[in-house]
Amino acid sequence: MAEKVLMKGNEALAAAAVRAGCRFFFGYPITPQTELAAYMSKVMPKIGGTFLQAESEVSAINMVYGASAAGARAMTSSSSPGISLKAEGISYMAGADLPGVIINVERGGPGLGSIQPSQQDYWQATRAMGHGDFHLIVYAPSTVQEMADCVYNAFDVSDHYRVPVMLLCDGLLGQMMEPVVLPEEKTDLPAKPWATDGHKNQREHNVANSLFLKSEILEEKLNERYERYRQIEEHEQMSEGFLLDDAEYVVVAFGASARIARSAVVKAREEGIKVGLLRPITLWPFPKDAIASTIPHTKGYLSVEMNMGQMVDDVRLVVNGARPVEFFGRTGGVIPTPDEVLAAIKRLAGEEGAK
Amino acid sequence: MKTLYVGTTAYEYVAGLPSVVIVCGHYGVGKTNFSLNLAELCARMGRAVTLVDVDVVNPYFRTSDFDELIEKLGVKLIAPELAKTALDVPSLSGRIESAIIEAQRDPHHLLIIDAGGDDVGATVLGRFAPVIVKAPYEMFYVINACRDGSTTPSDTLMLMREIESMARLRVTSVINNTHLKSFTETAEIERGIAYADEFSSISELPVRMHTLPAFLFDQWLSVETTSGSRTPISSTDAEEYLGSPVSQKTDETPLTPSNVTVLNTLCVPSVKFSTLMCDSGFVVQVYVQTPWGS
Numbered sequence: 297m298a299e300k301v302l303m304k305g306n307e308a309l310a311a312a313a314v315r316a317g318c319r320f321f322f323g324y325p326i327t328p329q330t331e332l333a334a335y336m337s338k339v340m341p342k343i344g345g346t347f348l349q350a351e352s353e354v355s356a357i358n359m360v361y362g363a364s365a366a367g368a369r370a371m372t373s374s375s376s377p378g379i380s381l382k383a384e385g386i387s388y389m390a391g392a393d394l395p396g397v398i399i400n401v402e403r404g405g406p407g408l409g410s411i412q413p414s415q416q417d418y419w420q421a422t423r424a425m426g427h428g429d430f431h432l433i434v435y436a437p438s439t440v441q442e443m444a445d446c447v448y449n450a451f452d453v454s455d456h457y458r459v460p461v462m463l464l465c466d467g468l469l470g471q472m473m474e475p476v477v478l479p480e481e482k483t484d485l486p487a488k489p490w491a492t493d494g495h496k497n498q499r500e501h502n503v504a505n506s507l508f509l510k511s512e513i514l515e516e517k518l519n520e521r522y523e524r525y526r527q528i529e530e531h532e533q534m535s536e537g538f539l540l541d542d543a544e545y546v547v548v549a550f551g552a553s554a555r556i557a558r559s560a561v562v563k564a565r566e567e568g569i570k571v572g573l574l575r576p577i578t579l580w581p582f583p584k585d586a587i588a589s590t591i592p593h594t595k596g597y598l599s600v601e602m603n604m605g606q607m608v609d610d611v612r613l614v615v616n617g618a619r620p621v622e623f624f625g626r627t628g629g630v631i632p633t634p635d636e637v638l639a640a641i642k643r644l645a646g647e648e649g650a651k
Numbered sequence: 652m653k654t655l656y657v658g659t660t661a662y663e664y665v666a667g668l669p670s671v672v673i674v675c676g677h678y679g680v681g682k683t684n685f686s687l688n689l690a691e692l693c694a695r696m697g698r699a700v701t702l703v704d705v706d707v708v709n710p711y712f713r714t715s716d717f718d719e720l721i722e723k724l725g726v727k728l729i730a731p732e733l734a735k736t737a738l739d740v741p742s743l744s745g746r747i748e749s750a751i752i753e754a755q756r757d758p759h760h761l762l763i764i765d766a767g768g769d770d771v772g773a774t775v776l777g778r779f780a781p782v783i784v785k786a787p788y789e790m791f792y793v794i795n796a797c798r799d800g801s802t803t804p805s806d807t808l809m810l811m812r813e814i815e816s817m818a819r820l821r822v823t824s825v826i827n828n829t830h831l832k833s834f835t836e837t838a839e840i841e842r843g844i845a846y847a848d849e850f851s852s853i854s855e856l857p858v859r860m861h862t863l864p865a866f867l868f869d870q871w872l873s874v875e876t877t878s879g880s881r882t883p884i885s886s887t888d889a890e891e892y893l894g895s896p897v898s899q900k901t902d903e904t905p906l907t908p909s910n911v912t913v914l915n916t917l918c919v920p921s922v923k924f925s926t927l928m929c930d931s932g933f934v935v936q937v938y939v940q941t942p943w944g945s
Contacts, residue, residue, distance in 0.1 A: 300831060301799040304679060311799075327710045411710055471711045473679050475797070475831045 387426030391506025412629025678768025
């Protein structure tokens with residue numbers, strides 16, 4: 297059993313990615329994720345990998361596109377404004393069915409915003425990461441250990457479905473220090489017969505491409521891709537439930553908000569309110585099944601986020617009018633306190649009690 | 652390996668510290684947490700303490716973030732001008748050099764300089780080194796066996812040399828701050844003591860303090876009563892034992908929770924204080940070598 301070591305979130309992401317077989321990192325400095333790039337800059341040369349500080353985030357994502365097309369496990373990371381710059385490149389990757397891992401260590405926005413943590417990029421990650429009809433698989437870890445585990449699995453999932461994967465973290469998780477057990481080094485990486493890694497006259501040549509001038513072919517491509525998305529929605533939903541069995545009210549929260557919400561739920565229980573926490577781990581596919589299963593025995597939902605209300609829309613879609621869905625959030629880089637969330641839970645429970 | 656000694660009480664130890672104290676170490680070992688604890692202790696022991704934050708590497712969790720707490724402790728703070736704003740530019744206060752010179756002139760003063768992590772963070776110290784070396788200084792190298800990147804004494808030594816090189820200063824003693832934050836258990840403390848002893852040996856530097864999270868207090872600190880039996884003491888009682896003379900212990904007896912005696916418990920943060928700091932508050936046991944050796 298490996299030893300626990302103290303690592304910063306950003307460091308754990310980098311270390312676990314390397315153990316997952318990532319040998320190409322293309323990035324750019326931006327607070328609060330720079331430690332990830334700095335770690336890669338130190339480690340990659342030692343293991344025969346490649347670290348490049350690209351001239352911009354646009355360039356970095358295109359380098360990921362190229363490395364991925366050639367069959368490598370490649371990764372980039374940035375924070376909110378830098379992720380916006382990657383939008384076109386990510387759309388191209390999705391359109392060319394190229395795997396890859398993109399990490400967003402969110403900060404306050406919009407615009408240059410603040411360097412403090414936020415969860416303002418939920419919509420961007422799950423709905424609008426770039427132009428066109430496509431989805432990314434989006435993970436939202438909430439501890440440093442989970443960050444390591446998520447990024448470690450992300451490469452496998454990405455390769456399996458040929459869909460780019462995003463990890464939506466936030467500055468708090470990226471900067472916090474927690475004990476981690478790093479996973480074992482992966483040795484058996486899956487073969488990629490579609491990769492542009494040299495046909496050696498053994499096969500037809502492969503092309504990484506998102507341009508399809510014939511409309512019927514593009515439609516066919518999209519249908520096939522959406523069939524893969526359907527499989528992802530069926531098999532890859534992940535969430536964690538806390539005190540849900542007898543819960544009358546459910547708090548839905550991810551990432552750093554989930555840690556705070558959990559403390560609030562514990563406090564609320566001490567005061568006799570039967571509340572539980574449903575923590576999505578995949579934001580896309582959204583854990584619809586887990587949420588839907590709570591509807592019969594609950595009276596209401598509270599979405600707690602560090603933004604102006606984004607994931608709450610997805611909760612409302614699943615609940616589909618059956619129960620009230622409320623929202624509580626702080627933004628701008630302000631982190632909500634357990635007491636504030638507790639007050640919101642009480643409002644939710646109080647309102648219901650009054651009816 | 653190291654004997655626990657009689658003699659120096661907390662008050663004498665703090666009074667004997669040179670007026671410029673630097674805290675350096677690997678990124679994330681607990682320098683800032685330790686600096687805050689040390690500042691609290693020294694202020695309580697009667698020195699005029701100023702904390703200087705020269706960390707221009709870490710975007711979050713810097714000494715400057717604790718300005719309200721620091722003021723409550725009666726400690727002054729010199730922080731980067733743009734601290735606590737969204738501008739994460741590396742900037743330093745222009746008052747640092749004069750603060751160093753003033754402290755060197757007045758032995759009542761105590762300047763605690765909290766450096767950023769690794770050699771990158773220590774680069775700032777290099778700029779002030781020519782002034783610092785004009786008078787005696789103490790440079791604590793904080794170590795943590797559980798911190799990724801410094802889990803072995805040899806890695807830890809290599810990092811220290813890199814820091815010394817950029818700081819243009821020599822480390823004078825070691826602070827063993829081995830912990831896994833709120834997940835720290837006795838096993839980590841024991842491992843840390845062994846690690847610190849080995850590090851002390853290869854670096855030829857004394858371990859000035861071993862730290863202990865407040866929540867492990869009653870497992871580790873006990874006092875010998877007149878009848879010879881041991882009773883554990885809680886963090887609230889520990890205040891009584893501050894400054895009391897200690898009983899001697901021999902080299903051969905290994906340190907275990909049952910036979911560690913209360914020595915000079917320097918820093919006893921209140922529960923409130925420790926929750927403000929981070930998950931675990933820190934209490935510091937001092938193993939101080941007396942001049943007449945082991």
